[in-house]
Amino acid sequence: MSYAPKRKAISKATRRQVYEREGGICYLCRLPIADGERFDVDHEIAREMGGADDISNYRPAHPECHREKSKRDVAAIAKSNRIRRNLNPETRRTTRHPIRSRKTAWPKRSFQKRQS
């Protein structure tokens, strides 16, 4: 299992093609990317989630928007790895005694409210 899959570099021509096809619109926030502005080419469906590594799955995005989405992808990928691991008896964690965190002084009000 690889956590850092190699991605083939996207050529300038391909980047241009993606930009033109999407009309210069960031696919994440739907705002235009100014001509000449720096932008990222992202996989709409992360490769780890089964997305294709070709132009059909490429989308232009503002670097900031891309960063935000990558964070969400990392969480989703971790979750799918977790599910996969738990489906396999070889890799499933079977402990009945999960590590407990220290006692906290968090308010318990919202929980008690749900009880009534």
Ligand SMILES: [Zn+2]
């Ligand atoms: Zn954007």
